[in-house]
Amino acid sequence: MNRLVLAKVLTSPLRQGGKQWTPKLVRFNSTVATESASKPVKKMVTYMHPTAPLSSFNTALTSQLRTRGGPKRVLENVLKIVNEIKRQNLRLDLDSYNAVLIAYSRAKENRSVMRTFDEMKQDNVEPTLDTYNIILESLVGFADVQSQTRIKNEMKEKKIPFTSHTYYHILHCLCKADELEYALDTLEEMKKSGVQPNLRSYAVMIGGCLRLSDPTTAFDLLKEAESSGLAVESQPRVYMDVMRVGAINDNLDIVNYCWDKAVGTYSLRPDEGTCLNVLRVAAKMGETKLATDVIRQLSNSGYPYKEHYFTPLMEAFTVKNDLKNAFNVLDIMRVSGIPPSMRATLPIRKHLDRDVEAIDQAYYLLEEMKKEEKTVDISAFNVVVGACADAKDIERTIATYREAGNLGVVPNVDTYNAVLEACIQTRMKDMGIVVVDEMKKAGINPDLETYNKMISLACTQRNYEDAFTYLEEMKSYDIVPPESCYAKLANKLAYEKDPRFHMVLEEMETFGYKVTPRIRRMWNTESTY
Known part of the structure; x- marks a missing residue:
């Protein structure tokens, strides 16, 4: 809506007998993305005739919901229009309240959503299915299962039929709250009521399984979605989620099936972390073909070869x-x-x-x-x-x-x-x-490991003077002896009650190594030699 027109609405009272402009009946459909919103607009249908007193205000409200801008700014403008409505002693109707609920929902102000919903009923404005869907969707972001249950029960009392969108919001909220068992019960309830679960419902349930590391349920849901005739290929990342949860739990059958679908059929590119998890499963189960495929995929995805890509393949061959x-x-x-x-x-x-x-x-x-x-x-x-x-x-x-x-x-x-x-x-x-x-x-x-081993070897002998020779030789090459060298030598000196033990501890501290109480106690206790 033009900002000049909106300014006129906010600064000038409406004339009951005349027209300031001729608004059109506006309809929203939640499945169609508007040109001004990055996500689909929540479904809201206006029921008011264009000549009604609130018509122009409701047109302004719906226009605000369609404008570009941050949710907070849109909410601020919506509330200005609502204040103007109240200033003219008009009462908000269903369209007005739905617009306010949408604005609060987008701004993630959950308490305000519920407060507005209560005010709506106090004003004797009867909520519709659209209203309940708006509220249920707003509760998802906060995983507010308690409020969701209240809304769900109210809908049942009023015999308002649940749609696939209604159930989707309920399932989404339950899964976000990690209430997977409750979500599975709700899914069964959905099917018994004759409402076919959509792919989004299955996807969000599988996402819940991923968070809770439940590969069996995730795979069952995936196979159910496939057998229901849903176009799973339209959201192939579902296979990726099931593969991830399968890999985390070392389920080779699930990993193999989903890898073939996600990578082989739909050409998805798993991230490096997912590939490494799949490699780990392949190594553990001796799946050399899968390990080879993963290494090839990593290369195709632009990841340069690394040592730890090949180690699992080696392990897979040893398992076989x-x-x-x-x-x-x-x-x-x-x-x-x-x-x-x-x-x-x-x-x-x-x-x-x-x-x-x-x-x-x-x-x-x-x-x-x-x-x-x-x-x-x-x-x-x-x-x-x-x-x-x-x-x-x-x-x-x-x-x-x-x-x-x-x-x-x-x-x-x-x-x-x-x-x-x-x-x-x-x-x-x-x-x-x-x-x-x-x-x-x-x-x-010789490298650091060579010197370390020579010191260790010297400490196995009764005459261990060579250990000091190797220690000094390391330092002559500007090599700082590792802490393990000092620990090994300290242990030997403590066993032999050699007073140079204290000198070694001092040198450890000079190089910044922490001398633990256990090392200090070596002097007064039996050594491992």
């Missing part, structure tokens, strides 16, 4: 006891520009889990790959060496380490660190020194 393909994943990672770290190989290492026979079989697979002229990735070799160390088998560890050349791999710092771990497990200090010497001859610089 397909260690050879798990090794192949490491080579795929390197070709994709993601050099695997020792952390990436944890699924394989966990699969071997100190089982000497399984470790030997893993080594034979590497030999087989070499015979087939396939690349043996250094990470695959390192994980076998590391598994030998986990089994505390120093002979097997060294023997495997010596076979690097025959497998066509060149040991790296992770290889030597894995061998050092075996030396720690067996307290073989001399072998550790040999490994470090070979490492240096190969032109490979």
Whole structure:
């Protein structure tokens, strides 16, 4: 409505006998979006004849509801018109009250909605279905189930029939309040009354299942919507919601079904978090095809390859006891520009889990790959060496380490660190020194982990002076020793009652490490050595 015309309404009294302008009968339909609103306008039908005293005011009210602007500003203008109506000693009718209810609802002023509704009945203005739907929708934003129940009961007492929109608002409010059981009962009531649930009702129910982590109910609702002949394809994100709740609860059947629909059929692009959840389920259940599809989808969606995308695929192969393909994943990672770290190989290492026979079989697979002229990735070799160390088998560890050349791999710092771990497990200090010497001859610089392990190895001996040598060597390279180094050394010094224990604690504090009461108590208690 033109602002000049509205200003005239607000500043000039209406003439009962004449016309200031000729308003037209205005009708709203909640299913049609207006040019001025970002969401559909709530349904409101005006019943007043254009010549009635309130006609011009109601026209102004409906025009305000259609104007562009924030809900608060629209409400302010609506209330100005209402004040003018009251100033002229006119009484608000059904159209007026419905307009005010809509304005309050959009401004999210729930208390004012209910207050206006009570005033409406006090003025003997009988609410209609439109009125009740406006109120029910306003209650959704506040999850006000108590007020909703009051409105619902009142509608039943007055025998006002519920429509699919009425039930939708009721279900939406219940789900937002996490009253899923009550919502399911209401859905059954809806069907028994002969009102066919629409797709929006199913969607909002599935959203409630997602919040409450109920995959079975979510999937049942989805299948019910499909079997009811509803155009689920018009809202394919419903499949995404069901897939999310299925993934959270490790339900592979639901995840597979919804992934095929959402991604395969409707070409939706799940976000990274959803993909990672699906990857986790695929890894746990050994679904290598699904894991591969998810990694491909992540790439298609523009996410650069990351190490933790491939780790679940590796785990899925280990679940299927397909260690050879798990090794192949490491080579795929390197070709994709993601050099695997020792952390990436944890699924394989966990699969071997100190089982000497399984470790030997893993080594034979590497030999087989070499015979087939396939690349043996250094990470695959390192994980076998590391598994030998986990089994505390120093002979097997060294023997495997010596076979690097025959497998066509060149040991790296992770290889030597894995061998050092075996030396720690067996307290073989001399072998550790040999490994470090070979490492240096190969032109490979020790890293933080190497020094950490050498200090740990020195602390397994009666003569642990080398631990201080390694500590000082680290600092000479401007490397701040990690807290774990100091903790290990402090533990050894406390066990030996070496007074340098206190010096180590002081140095820890110098580097900003917190010296806990447990560490301080080491001096007066038995150590783990």
